[in-house]
Amino acid sequence: MEPVDQEGFRGPQVCAIVGISYRQLDYWARTDLLRPSVADARGSGTQRLYSYRDLLELKVIKQLLDAGLNLREARRAVECLRRSGDDLSTANLVLAGGGSVLARSGEEIVDLLRGGQGVFNIVPLAGVVGEVDAAIVELGRAAAASDARPGSDAARPGLAGARAATGRG
Numbered sequence: 001m002e003p004v005d006q007e008g009f010r011g012p013q014v015c016a017i018v019g020i021s022y023r024q025l026d027y028w029a030r031t032d033l034l035r036p037s038v039a040d041a042r043g044s045g046t047q048r049l050y051s052y053r054d055l056l057e058l059k060v061i062k063q064l065l066d067a068g069l070n071l072r073e074a075r076r077a078v079e080c081l082r083r084s085g086d087d088l089s090t091a092n093l094v095l096a097g098g099g100s101v102l103a104r105s106g107e108e109i110v111d112l113l114r115g116g117q118g119v120f121n122i123v124p125l126a127g128v129v130g131e132v133d134a135a136i137v138e139l140g141r142a143a144a145a146s147d148a149r150p151g152s153d154a155a156r157p158g159l160a161g162a163r164a165a166t167g168r169g
Helices: 011-018 022-030 052-066 071-084 106-114 125-147 159-165
Strands: 092-096 099-103 119-124
Touching (some): 011 052, 011 125, 052 125, 071 092
Antiparallel strands (some): 092 099, 092 119
């Protein structure tokens, strides 16, 4: 999906892709849960721009909150994702005790359990990547259909451009 201006995804696009309200997105940015990595708002009339990786992190946050975690726990999980820098499509996020780790295989999860870690939640991130990719493609289709109407200036997001811009192409 090619983001607006080839630079990033605007707030309304992010909300449609991730499945959250604009109010949530705004609150999460203002409270530093997840600030946009492409461009932050610089006063009235400016827009935040989010990267593809931001979308993945936002989707993880949404899934964690939907599963009953609180914002403090979601912050901890996002910090783990940021520290890792790993390919999210092949990992599982494991919330254990007071920390979070990325486990790339079932064996790593078992090792965590053997080490006495009490696992609070396991989030398979491959599903997050697929869900975000599917939502980006759908948003692009909707924008293309809108562009077919006279006078429409809808943005056309494209998955290939978004993934390439973040090194996931």
